[in-house]
Amino acid sequence: MPQFFAHSTATPDRSDWQLLSDHLQAVGQLAAGKAAAFGGESMAEVAGLLHDLGKYSDEFQRRIAGDLLRVDHATHGAIQAVERYGPLGLLLAYAIAGHHAGLANGSETGQRTALRDRLRGIELPALLNHWQTEIALPEKSTLKPPALRQRRERHFFQLAFLGRMLFSCLVDADFLDTEAFYARLEGRASRRAAGHPDLRTLRAALDTHLAGFEADTPVNRLRAEILAGVRSRAELAPGLFTLTVPTGGGKTLASLAFALDHAIRHGLRRVIYVIPFTSIVEQNAAVFRRALGEWGEQAVLEHHSAFVDDQSKALQARDKLRLAMENWDFPIVVTTAVQFFESLFADRPSRCRKLHNIAGSVIVLDEAQTLPLKLLRPCVAAIDELALNYRCSPVLCTATQPALTAPDFKGGLQNVRELAPEPQRLFRELERVRVKSAGRLSDAELQRHLSEREQVLCIVNNRRHARALYESIAEAEGARHLTTLMCARHRSQVLAEVRQRLRDGLPCRLVATSLIEAGVDVDFPTVLRAEAGLDSIAQAAGRCNREGRRPTEASEVLVFSTENEEWAPPRELVQFAQAAREVLRQHPDDPLGQAAITRYFLQLYWQKGERELDKADLLGLIERGRLEGLPFETLAREFRMIDSVQQPVIVPWDDEARDALRALPFAEGCGDLARRLQPYVVQLPRQGYDALYNAGAIQPVASERYGEQFMQLVNSDLYHESFGLHWDNPVFVSSERLCW
Structure with a gap:
């Protein structure tokens, strides 16, 4: 035979x-x-x-x-x-x-x-x-x-x-x-990770870490109460949960404690953290590793597009991490919302391979309000399906809980249970700021606000406005500027200076875009916020009187609109700002309370309309296609959480960056150098990247080995100490292509 x-x-x-x-x-x-x-x-x-x-x-x-x-x-x-x-x-x-x-x-x-x-x-x-x-x-x-x-x-x-x-x-x-x-043929064992610590071992390590916290201040006592209350709910049957905790309430470790308790109690297999921003993925993964002590490295898998191979680790350990990213076979996975949701609608084996390991998990959806509106209904359908039929317990974790429950939200979540003890009371007790409308401000009036206050943060909606505003106060003592056109190492340096000036009571006037709202730990007595969504205003409020050291009445978040049409919000933010304006008018005394937040999201969804919450009609395509016409490839193509593709450019900001760039052509492997260069990357839209490339301002490093994998800024005149990457050099003034 x-x-x-x-x-x-x-x-x-x-x-x-x-x-x-x-x-x-x-x-x-x-x-x-x-x-x-x-x-x-x-x-x-x-x-x-x-x-x-x-x-x-x-x-x-x-x-x-x-x-x-x-x-x-x-x-x-x-x-x-x-x-x-x-x-x-x-x-x-x-x-x-x-x-x-x-x-x-x-x-x-x-x-x-x-x-x-x-x-x-x-x-x-x-x-x-x-x-x-x-x-x-x-x-x-x-x-x-x-x-x-x-x-x-x-x-x-x-x-x-x-x-x-x-x-x-x-x-x-x-x-x-x-x-x-x-x-087996090669006479070796599988390189896949084996012998992970079990969830009980991880919980014991977390308990040891949490035992070191002291409830020695009113805020810390409230954090301890939140932790105990959340953990007491772990006995509830698996399903859908919300965790609605104000900024500064300790939700990161409280949610991890609940997730481990709940998974152990109900025989679930792992904990998956889904976070909107890569920087916060890295931050939270580091927090979890520290909290889990000796087991942290073996227990926490960090998976996102910016992850690079760490050559300082043994080859076997690096292989295990790389292989684990293929199928998420780790007790705790920390990943981005893009990676998580796009995988749930993917069509390729490499993206779908890990999906079965989501079943039987506690899924913590951090900052749940950031899910893109154009895909909100498909995202909600996926969350609901995981809870309904795949033994998952999704937890929507945020200070600004989106209104995603049925019947108010069509096809929304059902039987959702809150984990935090008395959220409304928590928000009252952790209230640290007053949110007020500053009305319509001209550039000169906004400049006067910044000049008259010694410590103030101003957040605006676009980089051009931030730069213009900073230039108008640049001579004032303590003036600083933050933008995504700065590399991360540069931003970290600016933030270190800002925090030190705030601690020392020195003048500090910071102008920034919304990047400052993504989990950045700063504490100003006053925040000025250009009109935006109420969730963004709440995030801005988290940078004001963050530690509660000042009287609430003396800590203001002033929301303003601009007279200058050039600084109007980007088109996609206009409806967010309109909904927020209406809710602030209706809830002047408690604009960040639960009633106002719920009203804001309902208003926003109503303004957008059902069709705009599934812009590509993905759910309709599936139902009309029926079993014989399921549109798997179309779904994967159309389900894109980020529209514009960003291109990385490496900025030789300091000696470490320059040394790594010089070593790159001669390195045996690029993993370690790529990791070292990650803090020096600026992400550019394709249009701007192409313009700089065509002008010869960026060039590939070791192109014969790496192609265009590593693109370096070679025209140092285009990187400014205060503005980051820019194109005001006279050589480029006439090139409209550079002004995106």
């Missing part, structure tokens, strides 16, 4: 090649184990058994032996799934057909051939009947889908979600079995 192989080696007698039947059975078993968290074992096993069925062909066996043939080895399994299992088989067919190239649309051709066309019209190599003697498939009557609790208006969304989860189980199992086969 002939032998059929899944993977080959260089051994001519094929004695160490992997048998196809061994691979299919192993992938089936692995996939079933991964689907157990959501009851999908039966379907996942069938997907594993069928995924490489097309390798039972003469053409593929010739290819694996070295013939230069292109062979479709996935479609045969998809066809068998449909023929044997009907509608359930069709759902499996998406995963099987796409386990290498990615999930295709059901009926509309995109970059990939539609599944319908693959099932009907493609000429395939003949399938040899030997497979039926080696692979035993279950009967149709025994194929059991997960017992999904249904949302009638999202029936096909739920099926698409299940299909992507099964796809995740399949591709991860396929990767792992293939990886293990070649690891």
